[in-house]
Amino acid sequence: MKFPLKNSIISGAVGMLLLSACSKTSLVTPDVPVTNELSVNKGVTAQAVQPVGTVVYTSNGYTLTFTNNDGTFDTAEYQRLINTFFTVYPKLLNRFYTGATKQVKFVIDPNYTGVAYTSGDVTTFSAAWFHSHPEDIDVVTHEVMHIVQHYTGGTPGWLTEGIADYARYKFGVNNGPAGWSLPAWNASQKYTDAYRVTARFLAWLELHVRSSIVNDLNTACRNRTYTSNTWNQLTGKSVDQLWSDYSKNPAL
Numbered sequence: 001m002k003f004p005l006k007n008s009i010i011s012g013a014v015g016m017l018l019l020s021a022c023s024k025t026s027l028v029t030p031d032v033p034v035t036n037e038l039s040v041n042k043g044v045t046a047q048a049v050q051p052v053g054t055v056v057y058t059s060n061g062y063t064l065t066f067t068n069n070d071g072t073f074d075t076a077e078y079q080r081l082i083n084t085f086f087t088v089y090p091k092l093l094n095r096f097y098t099g100a101t102k103q104v105k106f107v108i109d110p111n112y113t114g115v116a117y118t119s120g121d122v123t124t125f126s127a128a129w130f131h132s133h134p135e136d137i138d139v140v141t142h143e144v145m146h147i148v149q150h151y152t153g154g155t156p157g158w159l160t161e162g163i164a165d166y167a168r169y170k171f172g173v174n175n176g177p178a179g180w181s182l183p184a185w186n187a188s189q190k191y192t193d194a195y196r197v198t199a200r201f202l203a204w205l206e207l208h209v210r211s212s213i214v215n216d217l218n219t220a221c222r223n224r225t226y227t228s229n230t231w232n233q234l235t236g237k238s239v240d241q242l243w244s245d246y247s248k249n250p251a252l
Helices: 075-096 127-132 139-149 157-171 195-208 213-222 230-235 239-248
Strands: 023-026 037-040 044-047 053-059 062-068 103-109 116-119 122-126
Touching: 053 075, 062 075, 075 103, 075 139, 075 157, 075 213, 103 127, 116 139, 122 127, 122 139, 139 157, 139 213, 157 195, 157 213, 195 213, 195 239, 213 230, 230 239
Parallel strands: 062 103, 103 122
Antiparallel strands: 023 053, 037 044, 053 062, 116 122
């Protein structure tokens, strides 16, 4: 017996974009029965538990193939992840690389103990993470930036992750309620710390040194032309000199 999703894409608690024009096709017969329904946003109903299976969503030329393997995953949360993808991913392509794939796959994995990881055009999310951190939907924003990046080698990991968290800082839709922000500078930090520390450094460079620096670094990384000298080419200073300048006046 099939238990299809309701036709309306449900808005999250922070009033995220409704994707009512999104079409969907069920590929796998869900094997988890629906338990009790709840009301969301003025009478729109959603199933409390998302059935296991794969559904393909399309909107404005973008396709999301979403596989849920967790029979206890909340349907409203599932649809917030969908909304985040269709809200954020086109913006990332528009800014960073219009040639990135428009066909993306999501997998909810109840056995994965991390948060999320991306390989090629597939992002795998920890079911447990979203059970315990339901507001952290901008994990989607960070991970799909990796799909846009599509670096094939030669880029240090700290820069890859720093650019992805910069993208979350700029394009995230729910960072505040998730309690996510860029950390204030302190003397123990290094630009190679990656993630939010590096993202804040990049945001500072964008404001105070070169407005296009994140785009330029992203292009160099994707084209495999990035070297330690790229910083000098873009700014006239080494990354160590730039970090020193940042440390003296780190205000954004």
